Structure formats: C-alpha cells, structure tokens
Amino acid sequence: MVAGLDGSCGRELRVLTRLSSSCDVAPSPKETADHGQNDWDVLKEAMDAIHEHKSTKVPLQHLHFLAHRQTSRSSVDLFNKISETFKRHIHSRRHKLISTISSEVEDFLLNIANDWEDFLRYTRLTRSVFIHLDRLTTTTSSNIECLWDVSIRSFRQILYRDDVLSSKVSENFVIALTRLRNGQAISFSVLRSVSNMLTELGIYTVCLETSLLYNTAQFYQTDGDQSAASMKLAMYVNHIEKRLSDEITYCNQFLPAQTHASLRRVVEMKLIAMQKDFLLRNELFKLFEQEDLSSVGRLYKLILRVNLAMNFRDALNAYIKNEGEKIVNDKQHDNEMVNRLLLFKDRIQRIIESALCDKTLQASVRTQFSDFMSKRANKPAELIAIYLDSFLRKEIKGKTEEEIDQTLGRILGLFRFVVGKDMFMAFYQNCLARRLLHQKSASHDSEKLVVAKLKHECGPDFTAKFEGMLHDIDLSAQFNQEFKEVVDMPLCQVFLQTSQQTSGPDLYVNVLTASHWPTYEPSDVIVPPEIIRAQELFCKYYCSKHRNRKLTWQPSEGQCILGATFDKLNLSCPLVRVIFSDLFELKRTLQSLACGKTRVLAKNSQGKEVVEADKFMVNYKFSNERRRIKINQIQLKQTQQEADATAEKVYHDRNFAIDAAIVRIMKARKRLSNNDLFSELFQQLKFPVKHLDVKKRIEILLDREYLERDPEDQQCFKYLA
Numbered sequence: 001m002v003a004g005l006d007g008s009c010g011r012e013l014r015v016l017t018r019l020s021s022s023c024d025v026a027p028s029p030k031e032t033a034d035h036g037q038n039d040w041d042v043l044k045e046a047m048d049a050i051h052e053h054k055s056t057k058v059p060l061q062h063l064h065f066l067a068h069r070q071t072s073r074s075s076v077d078l079f080n081k082i083s084e085t086f087k088r089h090i091h092s093r094r095h096k097l098i099s100t101i102s103s104e105v106e107d108f109l110l111n112i113a114n115d116w117e118d119f120l121r122y123t124r125l126t127r128s129v130f131i132h133l134d135r136l137t138t139t140t141s142s143n144i145e146c147l148w149d150v151s152i153r154s155f156r157q158i159l160y161r162d163d164v165l166s167s168k169v170s171e172n173f174v175i176a177l178t179r180l181r182n183g184q185a186i187s188f189s190v191l192r193s194v195s196n197m198l199t200e201l202g203i204y205t206v207c208l209e210t211s212l213l214y215n216t217a218q219f220y221q222t223d224g225d226q227s228a229a230s231m232k233l234a235m236y237v238n239h240i241e242k243r244l245s246d247e248i249t250y251c252n253q254f255l256p257a258q259t260h261a262s263l264r265r266v267v268e269m270k271l272i273a274m275q276k277d278f279l280l281r282n283e284l285f286k287l288f289e290q291e292d293l294s295s296v297g298r299l300y301k302l303i304l305r306v307n308l309a310m311n312f313r314d315a316l317n318a319y320i321k322n323e324g325e326k327i328v329n330d331k332q333h334d335n336e337m338v339n340r341l342l343l344f345k346d347r348i349q350r351i352i353e354s355a356l357c358d359k360t361l362q363a364s365v366r367t368q369f370s371d372f373m374s375k376r377a378n379k380p381a382e383l384i385a386i387y388l389d390s391f392l393r394k395e396i397k398g399k400t401e402e403e404i405d406q407t408l409g410r411i412l413g414l415f416r417f418v419v420g421k422d423m424f425m426a427f428y429q430n431c432l433a434r435r436l437l438h439q440k441s442a443s444h445d446s447e448k449l450v451v452a453k454l455k456h457e458c459g460p461d462f463t464a465k466f467e468g469m470l471h472d473i474d475l476s477a478q479f480n481q482e483f484k485e486v487v488d489m490p491l492c493q494v495f496l497q498t499s500q501q502t503s504g505p506d507l508y509v510n511v512l513t514a515s516h517w518p519t520y521e522p523s524d525v526i527v528p529p530e531i532i533r534a535q536e537l538f539c540k541y542y543c544s545k546h547r548n549r550k551l552t553w554q555p556s557e558g559q560c561i562l563g564a565t566f567d568k569l570n571l572s573c574p575l576v577r578v579i580f581s582d583l584f585e586l587k588r589t590l591q592s593l594a595c596g597k598t599r600v601l602a603k604n605s606q607g608k609e610v611v612e613a614d615k616f617m618v619n620y621k622f623s624n625e626r627r628r629i630k631i632n633q634i635q636l637k638q639t640q641q642e643a644d645a646t647a648e649k650v651y652h653d654r655n656f657a658i659d660a661a662i663v664r665i666m667k668a669r670k671r672l673s674n675n676d677l678f679s680e681l682f683q684q685l686k687f688p689v690k691h692l693d694v695k696k697r698i699e700i701l702l703d704r705e706y707l708e709r710d711p712e713d714q715q716c717f718k719y720l721a
Helices: 007-022 029-051 060-099 105-129 131-140 147-159 163-181 188-201 204-230 233-254 257-271 273-279 282-290 293-305 309-328 331-356 359-373 379-395 401-415 421-437 444-458 460-486 491-495 529-545 583-594 640-669 674-684 691-703
Strands: 601-603 616-618 671-673 707-710 713-719
Touching: 029 060, 029 105, 060 105, 060 131, 060 147, 060 163, 105 131, 105 147, 105 163, 105 188, 131 147, 147 188, 163 188, 163 204, 163 233, 188 204, 188 233, 204 233, 204 257, 204 273, 233 257, 233 273, 233 282, 233 293, 257 273, 273 282, 282 293, 282 309, 293 309, 293 331, 309 331, 309 359, 331 359, 331 379, 331 401, 379 401, 379 421, 379 444, 379 640, 401 444, 421 444, 421 460, 421 640, 444 460, 460 529, 583 601, 583 616, 640 671, 640 674, 640 691, 640 713, 671 674, 674 691, 674 713, 691 707
Parallel strands: none
Antiparallel strands: 601 616, 671 713, 707 713
C-alpha cells in the first residue's frame, strides 16, 4: 500500500520551500539534473511498488510534490518515462498470463479478470500520483494522450499484440458460455469482467463478438434440430421461450449492449426460422385440433419475431381447408355437417380472437370457409336451411332471448360463407312454409328475427318472399277474426241447420299470396260436405272484401280435429275413408296414425317407415286418459326427389339471371370480347356458375338474336338492339 503523508513532513517541506525561495542563489545545471534524476528514481520506485502491491517508501503527498517538480522541469521527458514504465510492467503481466494459458477454462478466465482489475487499480493509483502532469499535458496540447489512454493503449498493444492471448481468451469465453447454456454453473462476474476488459480495450468486436455469434449459431442449430426431433410442439415452444429468456439474462449480466440485438436474432433464426417446417406443419395442426390456445398464442408471438406471419397464416389456411373439406365431403354424415361446421368455426374463432389476437386473419378465414363449402355446391346451403328449420321448431324452446340471438348469429355466420345463397333461399322457403302452415314454429317473433338478420346480410330482395309469407300469416289471423265477427250466428249453427249433430266445424283459413309461397301441386281430395259449406261461406266473405281475386284450396296443407264417441267396454275406432290420389300423402297419413306417439292404427311390420306392402288394422289395445287426443301429422323428411326438384328450380331461375346479366352487360358495352364478357359476368353474378353453362346461355341468346358474333372477330360479341 502507498503510505500517506504525515503532518510533520508536510510542515518540513513548506519550511524548505520558504527558505529556498528567500535565497537568490540559483542551482547549477548539474544540481538540477541530479535532483531530477533522484526525483524520477523515487517516482519509478513508487510505480514499481504500486505494480507489485507493496507500500511506497515515500508518502503519497511527497510523491505528488516530486511529480509536480518533475513536470515543471520537463513534462515531455517525464511523460515518456512513465510510458516506458507502463510498458515494462505490462510485459511482465503478459509473461505471467502466458504461463497460465494451459490452465482450466474457468481458472484462465479468472486470471484474466483478476489481472485486468489489478491493472485498472495500478493505472488509477499511478495517474493519481501524476495528476498534475496529466492535467497539464491534456490542456496545453491536443496531440498528447492522457495517462489513462496511454496505459490502456499500451496494455492492448503489448498484451494482445498477437493471437496468443486474444484467441485463447475468446476460445475460453465461448467454451464457458456454452457450458453455461448446457446448465453448468459459471461465474457471471468473471465473464462480465473479461467482457468489460475487451470492450474497454476496443477489441471486443474483433476478438470476441464474431466468434461468440458464430458459436451461438452453431450451438442453437444443433439444439434446434435435436429438440425438434425429440419434443412435441408445445414443449418446443416452452424450450424456445426458456432459451430466449436465458440469453436475455446473459446479455444483461455480462455482454455489452452492442451484442444484445445480434445475439437475439441468431437465436431466433436458428430456433424459429430454421425450424419453420416443424413449427408450421402437422404438429401445429394438432395444437389447433386440441385447441391449446396458450401454446398457439405463444408460438404466434415467436413467429412474429422472425417475420413469418404470412407462413403462419398459410398454415392456418391449410388446416381450415383440410378439416373443412373433410367435413363437407363426408356424405355418410351429412345430417351432422352443419353442427360440425359450427363447432369447427367456433374453434377457429377462439383461436384467432383468444390465442392469436389478430383480427387481420379474419379475411383469409372467410375465404377458406367459402372455398371448401363450395366443394359441394348446393349441399351446405340445403343443410343449413334444414338445420335452421330444426332449431326454430324444437331447439329454440326454453332458451332466453340472448341465447336465441347468439345461436342464430352462429348459424347465419356460417350461412355467410355460402356462395349460392339462392339455393339456401329456395330450401329455407320450403321449410318456412311447413312451419307456418302446420304451426310447427316455436316462436313467431324468432321467425321475424331470422328474416331481419337475413335482410341485413343479403338485402331486401333476398327476403321479400319470407317477409310476404309472414305477412300472409299475420293477415290471415286478422281475416279469421273479422270473419267470425261478421257472421250473424255461430258458424257451426249456420253450417248445421239441417244436421242432427250438435256441433259443427270451426274453420280457420290461411290466405296465401301465391308468388310468396312454394308451388303446391293441386290435390283431388273428397272433402266432407260440412267443410265444403264452410269454405263457400269464407269465399263469399273474402270476395266481398277483395274483388277479382280467386281462392284455390290446398287440402294437403290443412289439418282437422275429429270428434268421436267410444264405447267404454267395446273400444272401436271410427273409420273415415278418404280417397287419396297421391301415394305420398297416403303414406304420410298412415304413418301419422300408426307410427307416431298416438297409435290408433297398428301395422304388421316393425319400424317407423311405411312401405306399400304394409297392412293396417285398428289398434284395439289403444287407450288414453285424456278426453282430447292430438294426432300430429308426421312431417316426413325431405326426400331426394324433393331436394332435386328444388335444386332444379334454382338452376332454372339461375339461367334467367345469367341471360339478364349478359343482356344488361352487352346493352351497356355494345361490343365485348369473349374474355371480357366472362369477366364482367362473374363479377355481377352472386352464385357459382360454370363456364360451360355460360357458353350455353350465350348460344341461346345468339339463336334468339339478342347477340351476334362480330364478323371481323369471331371472339367478340355485339349487342343487337
């Protein structure tokens, strides 16, 4: 240690100074040179003592005085002597470090770190001795370095003038970091000291950073390959996050700020970008299937780090397409298609909103749903209409308004992806008609709510018929109320003036606008006289209010309540013979009587279906505690023939729409090439159409002289006014 300056010495020096200043005798040059050499010998001896961790023989305050006197004599000479002493001491340090170069990694780095800290101590103490010189040289000349810079430069030039030490420091630092990454305990303070030394010397980039980044790339390339081969995707995501967290810790603890971004990019590239095939393939699909929202969300954040958002979107689209096509093309489970699609869509929605938190993916999701649902052009539209019909019949019961609105939103959200919405409209019209005419709708308000949502989605033209149907039902209730009020006496008495029965039929009529409702085939049914008289009376009432209108009765869509008296002991069933001209209606009626909940007839075969070979008889075992029994007419499932007929009607209407669009385009453009006409036509049509179908319609319009081919160019068409 450097000894301090006591008070007595200080006073003695001040006395000597006063005595010398009072004398007029100047010292000789020889005396000056001798004093200067003696002063430097004392200062050099002090520097050697500081370097060797020994106490100086002269107090520090006296050393300051000697350094000040030497500076006054020749600052340049003193500066050069100090620089040479620095170099001599650094050379001795170099020899000591080279002797330890073959020691263990941690021991060698510890020696380097301790030597650096000791050198900084030595430099600070030396500079404090020559502080006057340091201030004088830096203020009087801009070309002379301060003592600190001289010592650091000398340390760098001598200690790391070749690759002997620098390469060994770099090599051992990288080895220590690799061991740290593999889980071994390494002192952060040692690594921090070595890193700070290289940064202070200005050789960090050349000596360490390049090899550090290269080794990191090699390490994480191997680590990524091995981990991807042995881990599930969720585990690998955890592994990446831990590795990144560890590297951030290393950067904050012992690496300079200039390396942080580069090191992070290397890790991200090797563990994420280079493993994108593993991250964005089948393992990701399993996470989607399992709905592991946490892992998916954390993976997506990692993907965004390396600008692979487009690749992730493509993987999500591929998953949606594959799973969607499986559901749509599974013809054996068509009855479950809509429910499976709803669950699938809900899962994708949760993944996007809860896990990815990125609504920009919604557009591509809509595209994928539309694409795979168009693989079977008409079936999804038909099944969505049937599913919505089932919900409005039965599933809506017992639900709150909020639950109803939520479920309808889900169903109509799926409907949004249907390309041929006219096909949905045709099937939904048939289903709506059955619900309204047979009182199968659970809620009239819900029917209006569905129509309102469809109107908002597709416009007023799309729902015009649906609104007309609901309006007809509401108006029919008003007609029947007024009809009962205008009759002078009870309707049953008017009908039964000559009858021996005590009661007559109570008629309720639904007046339907033909253009709003599906087309019904006329049925030739023998109707009881009492019903005929009631129908005639209603016709007179209706025509008195609406002239020039004609009512056409549809018995196949009607219902009746039959009253009968049974013998308590000898149970019998009244037989009403009705002549059926339609085998389908006969089967449906027999199925209602023999296969429903209330079975007043029995058939010889098992099962709920009716075939032509079945035989029926009165069910004498039937009994019921209620006085009034309701036998619901079974609504048979839509047959393939009915579905084909509905689809054929839609195709027929589409032909007219194609013709109208072609004529409208050609009338506005006058002359168009074949390709341009197709392009504009596909933009205007709101349903899928094939090129061959369009060509057929063009040929028909050519034959009907709406268009003609351009004589100069057969690939162009001209409009004929």
